[in-house]
Amino acid sequence: DAGVTQSPTHLIKTRGQQVTLRCSPKSGHDTVSWYQQALGQGPQFIFQYYEEEERQRGNFPDRFSGHQFPNYSSELNVNALLLGDSALYLCASRLQTSYEQYFGPGTRLTVT
Amino acid sequence: AQRVTQPEKLLSVFKGAPVELKCNYSYSGSPELFWYVQYSRQRLQLLLRHISRESIKGFTADLNKGETSFHLKKPFAQEEDSAMYYCALRGFSGGYQKVTFGTGTKLQVIP
Numbered sequence A: 001d002a003g004v005t006q007s008p009t010h011l012i013k014t015r016g017q018q019v020t021l022r023c024s025p026k027s028g029h030d031t032v033s034w035y036q037q038a039l040g041q042g043p044q045f046i047f048q049y050y051e052e053e054e055r056q057r058g059n060f061p062d063r064f065s066g067h068q069f070p071n072y073s074s075e076l077n078v079n080a081l082l083l084g085d086s087a088l089y090l091c092a093s094r095l096q097t098s099y100e101q102y103f104g105p106g107t108r109l110t111v112t
Numbered sequence B: 001a002q003r004v005t006q007p008e009k010l011l012s013v014f015k016g017a018p019v020e021l022k023c024n025y026s027y028s029g030s031p032e033l034f035w036y037v038q039y040s041r042q043r044l045q046l047l048l049r050h051i052s053r054e055s056i057k058g059f060t061a062d063l064n065k066g067e068t069s070f071h072l073k074k075p076f077a078q079e080e081d082s083a084m085y086y087c088a089l090r091g092f093s094g095g096y097q098k099v100t101f102g103t104g105t106k107l108q109v110i111p
Helices: none
Strands: A005-007 A010-013 A019-024 A032-038 A044-050 A053-057 A062-070 A074-078 A087-096 A107-111 B002-005 B009-013 B019-021 B024-028 B032-039 B045-049 B072-074 B083-093 B096-103 B105-110
Touching: A005 A087, A010 B002, A019 A107, A032 A074, A053 B096, A074 A087, A074 B009, A087 B002, B002 B045, B002 B096, B009 B019, B024 B072, B045 B083
Parallel strands: A010 A107, B009 B105
Antiparallel strands: A005 A019, A019 A074, A032 A044, A032 A087, A044 A053, A062 A074, A087 A107, B002 B024, B019 B072, B032 B045, B032 B083, B083 B096, B083 B105
16 A cells, blocks of 8 residues: 555646646545645645545635545645745545554645 | 644654654644654654553553643653654544644754
8 A cells, every 4th residue: 555645746836727636545545635735834734534524624725725535535626826826735545443644745836 | 523633843852862742733623643654764654642541662651621622642762763653643624634743853863
């Protein structure tokens, strides 16, 4: 098991564009959470998906949306990119019944 | 609202010296606290959980509800302890969890 995987590793986009980031959870996990980690900051919770529905959301605008597929993999979409969206985006997976999250390596998004 | 504060961005200690990484929290319910660690070029990973009351790699952390703190301690620092440490709080809303992280403290152990 490769654990949580994320793609792509790095991404450069222009302000105003849209981006899609992908996450495959650890084998057997059914719950996926996304975090934004700006430089020098801790991870900030964006949202959590379980049973293909968004179950919890942090303080992020509607430009941030997501999806979970029947195989539990997930996508994070960001529309109308701003310079301030430049960050490391982390995906974490777990079993819904467990507290322990496993993190992926992250996708580094740069908005120019 | 739930909030986690780590007042120190950087903590430098000599090898063999005691370590205390500070964490304070704010949460209206019964908190569940964690420490996560990120070693250089590795993924963020769980170090310990307050409910477990266990010692991992020599680290312990006690939840002090009166002071709303969850400081991470180790009696004798080792070079391999150098890493970023994040305190995190798990809260619940509508039956689903939300994890809030602090801004992190970089621990630098000087040989």
